[in-house]
Amino acid sequence: MQECPRCGGTAEADPEHPNARWCLSCWHAWTYPQEPSCGGSLPRLASGLRVLRESRHLNR
Numbered sequence: 001m002q003e004c005p006r007c008g009g010t011a012e013a014d015p016e017h018p019n020a021r022w023c024l025s026c027w028h029a030w031t032y033p034q035e036p037s038c039g040g041s042l043p044r045l046a047s048g049l050r051v052l053r054e055s056r057h058l059n060r
Contacts, residue, residue: 004028 002011002021009025022029 005030 003009004011004023004026006028007023007026009023011021011023014020014022014029017031020029020031
């Protein structure tokens with residue numbers, strides 16, 4: 001169990017939302033920050049590295 005940031009009461013995990021908590025005293029609900037996800041730059045980076053690898057012989 002954790003502590004409520006609003007009233008200091010005990011808080012439990014919300015069974016319907018895995019990242020949410022709610023206070024048993026004041027019914028305040030909050031969520032923890034989500035892990036940052038990849039914004040889609042990884043596929044562009046991988047294709048850019050492949051192009052550099054393919055054109056590497058041109059620089060020699």
